[in-house]
Amino acid sequence: MVLGFRWSGWSPESQVLFMKNERKPKPGLAYNALRLREHEFQVAWASRDLDKCVEVLEKVLVLNPRSTNAYFQLARVYGLRYQHDDAIRVLDEAVRRSPKEQRVLALAEAGKTAKEFFDPSVAAEFLKRAVEAAAASRGRHALDDLADAKLALAEHFRFTRCKAEAAELVEQVLEDLPHDKSARLLWCKLNESDVENCLDELNDLMDGAEGEFRVKVAYQLGKMRDKAGDFAGAMEALIEAKQPMMGVRDALVSNRIKVRAQLSDFIREFDRKKLDEWNAAAGGLGEPKRIALLGGHPRSGTTLLEQSLDAHSDAVSIEETENFSVCFYCKVMKGLPARASIVDAMDACEPENLVSYRQGYLDAAERCLQEKVGDRLLIDKNPSLTFLAPSFLRLFPEAKLLVMLRDPRDVVLSCFMQAFFPPDLVTGNFLTLTDAAAEVNHLLMAWAELREHLQETLCEIRYEDLVSDLKGNVKRSLGFLGLGWSDDVVNFDKHAGQRVVRSPSADAVTEKVHRKAAGRWENYQDYLGPAIEVLSPSLKALGYA
Numbered sequence: 001m002v003l004g005f006r007w008s009g010w011s012p013e014s015q016v017l018f019m020k021n022e023r024k025p026k027p028g029l030a031y032n033a034l035r036l037r038e039h040e041f042q043v044a045w046a047s048r049d050l051d052k053c054v055e056v057l058e059k060v061l062v063l064n065p066r067s068t069n070a071y072f073q074l075a076r077v078y079g080l081r082y083q084h085d086d087a088i089r090v091l092d093e094a095v096r097r098s099p100k101e102q103r104v105l106a107l108a109e110a111g112k113t114a115k116e117f118f119d120p121s122v123a124a125e126f127l128k129r130a131v132e133a134a135a136a137s138r139g140r141h142a143l144d145d146l147a148d149a150k151l152a153l154a155e156h157f158r159f160t161r162c163k164a165e166a167a168e169l170v171e172q173v174l175e176d177l178p179h180d181k182s183a184r185l186l187w188c189k190l191n192e193s194d195v196e197n198c199l200d201e202l203n204d205l206m207d208g209a210e211g212e213f214r215v216k217v218a219y220q221l222g223k224m225r226d227k228a229g230d231f232a233g234a235m236e237a238l239i240e241a242k243q244p245m246m247g248v249r250d251a252l253v254s255n256r257i258k259v260r261a262q263l264s265d266f267i268r269e270f271d272r273k274k275l276d277e278w279n280a281a282a283g284g285l286g287e288p289k290r291i292a293l294l295g296g297h298p299r300s301g302t303t304l305l306e307q308s309l310d311a312h313s314d315a316v317s318i319e320e321t322e323n324f325s326v327c328f329y330c331k332v333m334k335g336l337p338a339r340a341s342i343v344d345a346m347d348a349c350e351p352e353n354l355v356s357y358r359q360g361y362l363d364a365a366e367r368c369l370q371e372k373v374g375d376r377l378l379i380d381k382n383p384s385l386t387f388l389a390p391s392f393l394r395l396f397p398e399a400k401l402l403v404m405l406r407d408p409r410d411v412v413l414s415c416f417m418q419a420f421f422p423p424d425l426v427t428g429n430f431l432t433l434t435d436a437a438a439e440v441n442h443l444l445m446a447w448a449e450l451r452e453h454l455q456e457t458l459c460e461i462r463y464e465d466l467v468s469d470l471k472g473n474v475k476r477s478l479g480f481l482g483l484g485w486s487d488d489v490v491n492f493d494k495h496a497g498q499r500v501v502r503s504p505s506a507d508a509v510t511e512k513v514h515r516k517a518a519g520r521w522e523n524y525q526d527y528l529g530p531a532i533e534v535l536s537p538s539l540k541a542l543g544y545a
Helices: 029-046 050-063 068-080 084-097 100-114 120-136 142-159 163-176 181-190 195-206 211-227 231-269 272-280 302-310 323-333 342-347 351-369 383-395 408-417 433-453 463-468 470-481 492-496 520-541
Strands: 291-296 315-319 377-381 400-405 458-462
Touching: 029 050, 050 068, 068 084, 068 100, 084 100, 084 120, 100 120, 100 142, 120 142, 142 163, 142 181, 163 181, 181 195, 181 211, 195 211, 211 231, 211 408, 231 342, 231 383, 231 433, 231 520, 272 342, 272 383, 272 433, 291 302, 291 383, 302 315, 302 377, 302 400, 302 463, 302 470, 302 492, 315 351, 323 342, 323 351, 323 383, 342 383, 351 377, 351 383, 377 383, 383 400, 383 433, 400 463, 400 470, 408 433, 408 520, 433 520, 458 463, 458 470, 463 470
Parallel strands: 291 377, 291 400, 315 377, 400 458
Antiparallel strands: none
């Protein structure tokens, strides 16, 4: 079982080998073989067996060479392995095989697929090609297709913080189609400083909005009302945004509870004695590496600290990759029952296998970075690994653990306010404030127990302290990591502006540090009463009571 690893944009709905408009083989031997391969692919993906994923998808394409979605899935797997040349080759083949009348759609889908890669230039290239193909089209829906292609590219530019380019594309669409609702919504996202006009625009868009679009508008409306100080209105909009997803809430929460139970088992079985045993056997793992895990519950300020540390010339960070899962954890847990002992699985790792896993992880990090790490400190910023920190130390006993803490009430509110759509195994627990509180409280109480066994390798930084005294707390972090002082780390906003930040905090970390988000929960006290009661144990355990 995977304990909260990010799904990299994949959902159960996306893990199918046919697009809705794709011609499927007629029932028979070939059809049954494809259904079997689809099942094999889903099993392989669940265990992050990427070699098996490639093998199965290649068999699918032999059976049905017209399955463009299988090409897209294969490209995703190559992208997850940072084999961008192979991914581009496969995406080009998917586009080539698409019907001529669907060429723009195929290029846009290729760009959407490539957005999951860690090289944003790949997505930009396909999305630009989609715009060019749409501009050359003379079909009945040519103008709408061109607008959709431009907006897809504009959204990508917004993600990569090329806001001038994004704004220009949005203006072009609005010039041709002044009432285009998607363009108007994207205009609001690009002009959040213009609060009054954004609110007028969003309120107008909400009138008659339906389905997924209504969800997106409601989330943005909640964000803008919060900016305007209308906290009751913000909460109303957020609840409205989540309403269409409540039908899947029970199943997602139930499944997440099972995952949390496995985490509890892991922490009960782990202690300092076990860590000492692993460390004693670490001599056969080769030369120690300079490596650190930067964690903390999501929405606790990990991105802020990461961007600061990454600005140091003797450090380099990777952000929320699947490397640990793919290169180590899922290999070790493969084939074991759902409630198998993680500690026992870690115990069973032979030194020669650990050496191979370590090298595989480090190679993946360099492919992700597209550069050599060399003698620099490698920082893996990955909140989802915080509660598997002992497993990380099994792979790298020499690693340092740097963990962000934040007032659990602010964590719950921040998780609740994020526009997670569609919800997944983790974000499905943020559809109500009490569900979010239960998730946050469980994980933070797990951390409160776990940290007692990790003291020598651990440094905790409180978000509230970091935003009050950036220099002092970054200096403390650098000292713990064995790094000297550099003025670059407090001017990180310029550095962050040159990087692609995949976290929802991307915009915030390109601003100067402020305290606006500290104590934000107080604006919503009227709604947080039951959630605060659920959080009572972690508030006390972490010193926030």
